[in-house]
Amino acid sequence: MERLKAIIQYDGTNYAGYQIQPNGNTVQAELEKALSKMHKGRKVKVTASGRTDSGVHALGQVIHFDTDLNIPVENWKRALSSMLPQDIYILSVEQVGRDFHARYDAKGKEYRYFIWNDQEPNIFKRHYRYHIKADLDVAAMQQACKYIEGEHDFTSFCSPRTDIKGDKIRLIHEASVQKEGEELVFVFRGSGFLYNMVRILVGTLVEVGRHDRDPGEIPMIIEAKEREAAGKTAPPQGLFLREVFYDED
Amino acid sequence: MERLKAIIQYDGTNYAGYQIQPNGNTVQAELEKALSKMHKGRKVKVTASGRTDSGVHALGQVIHFDTDLNIPVENWKRALSSMLPQDIYILSVEQVGRDFHARYDAKGKEYRYFIWNDQEPNIFKRHYRYHIKADLDVAAMQQACKYIEGEHDFTSFCSPRTDIKGDKIRLIHEASVQKEGEELVFVFRGSGFLYNMVRILVGTLVEVGRHDRDPGEIPMIIEAKEREAAGKTAPPQGLFLREVFYDED
Numbered sequence: 001m002e003r004l005k006a007i008i009q010y011d012g013t014n015y016a017g018y019q020i021q022p023n024g025n026t027v028q029a030e031l032e033k034a035l036s037k038m039h040k041g042r043k044v045k046v047t048a049s050g051r052t053d054s055g056v057h058a059l060g061q062v063i064h065f066d067t068d069l070n071i072p073v074e075n076w077k078r079a080l081s082s083m084l085p086q087d088i089y090i091l092s093v094e095q096v097g098r099d100f101h102a103r104y105d106a107k108g109k110e111y112r113y114f115i116w117n118d119q120e121p122n123i124f125k126r127h128y129r130y131h132i133k134a135d136l137d138v139a140a141m142q143q144a145c146k147y148i149e150g151e152h153d154f155t156s157f158c159s160p161r162t163d164i165k166g167d168k169i170r171l172i173h174e175a176s177v178q179k180e181g182e183e184l185v186f187v188f189r190g191s192g193f194l195y196n197m198v199r200i201l202v203g204t205l206v207e208v209g210r211h212d213r214d215p216g217e218i219p220m221i222i223e224a225k226e227r228e229a230a231g232k233t234a235p236p237q238g239l240f241l242r243e244v245f246y247d248e249d
Numbered sequence: 250m251e252r253l254k255a256i257i258q259y260d261g262t263n264y265a266g267y268q269i270q271p272n273g274n275t276v277q278a279e280l281e282k283a284l285s286k287m288h289k290g291r292k293v294k295v296t297a298s299g300r301t302d303s304g305v306h307a308l309g310q311v312i313h314f315d316t317d318l319n320i321p322v323e324n325w326k327r328a329l330s331s332m333l334p335q336d337i338y339i340l341s342v343e344q345v346g347r348d349f350h351a352r353y354d355a356k357g358k359e360y361r362y363f364i365w366n367d368q369e370p371n372i373f374k375r376h377y378r379y380h381i382k383a384d385l386d387v388a389a390m391q392q393a394c395k396y397i398e399g400e401h402d403f404t405s406f407c408s409p410r411t412d413i414k415g416d417k418i419r420l421i422h423e424a425s426v427q428k429e430g431e432e433l434v435f436v437f438r439g440s441g442f443l444y445n446m447v448r449i450l451v452g453t454l455v456e457v458g459r460h461d462r463d464p465g466e467i468p469m470i471i472e473a474k475e476r477e478a479a480g481k482t483a484p485p486q487g488l489f490l491r492e493v494f495y496d497e498d
Contacts, residue, residue, distance in 0.1 A: 011372050057373070089372050123260050123338050124306070128373055 136209030204231030304485035385458030453480030
């Protein structure tokens, strides 16, 4: 048996999220189905760095699984990709130590969130962008982002539906937003993220961009440590898991 | 009764083309269903500048229809858009003379065709780009484009499944291709286009880009006046009807 680590992309539009669940198609189920076919019907468990919600996309999700197949590692990318639907793609596969764990060993993650900020919708990006018609004050949102960076208890930015048992202190290395044409591109890079944290951060920043909140309110929202203090949860389709960081990187 | 002209966009991914047909959902059927609801169930016939095939998109298709509803013309855009699915959007609605005809009055059209030219696919653009891994010689394709411009009999670039009864002479004002990052963007602007013409032109230009054909073969392909002389038909998902031109423009 050897352990393989793969970096994968998926379009979350047609999935009920990453993680296997009783109702609805999931990315994990597609991966395990493809691997099971390759392993003559035997079940192969896939472990990811974390789950993503329904409609959320991945540019660089990381998974691991164990195999006893005699496939040279350089052929795995093509072999596995060819078994998967068009909306899941294998970027790379490498052999790792038997103790590598995609979730426990993850040292951090980067998410991106995209807003289509124009009077007119872009129907071709409707599954990949959050459409906001109103002019947003990008400078005010950038100012608010500065308060998010650093180590904080992010309880206010965590969905109460979380199953996290430990503390909600996370270290955010970068929180930023830039205007690129009709789009706003948010970057969030940190040690870890709570359930719905990026979407609640974006929803709150949008309220700052609309002048419904002052950038200076962010420290108070953090301090409150209750979900009600923060803004709405932005919709899933603008969110992309961009990269997962490990020590060996 | 007044006649309205509308400029519309649609994502052709989930449609069996523009035109109503017995099997499969079509853009025209969605438009007529929405208009019928607005007209208390009465049938409203919609006429477009031309049809588009299954999977082909529109950035600026033009339609006309007649109505006796008492809606101010400036409210029509929002009223009709709100009745349509997310993949069809009304860009503008204006009142025109009772003799305006979206198809017969069209003086020309512009199409764009997009290729995703990279080793790796882009799963987020799989419905909107033709993916080609091989390096394409853009300069050779540009040279070939020059032979397409002008007035020619384009029989070689017309699907034999056409129902065109007149001649196949068309005037092409612009045929060009540019590299923009990982994408190749083709522009075709002309007096009119035959069935599958843009897709056969792109398929043939791609063969030039792969060095399977010489740019200088284009005049001979045109001269042959038979479909077999030209290259393969490029797939539908890269094709966008960009604009329809009328005299009043």
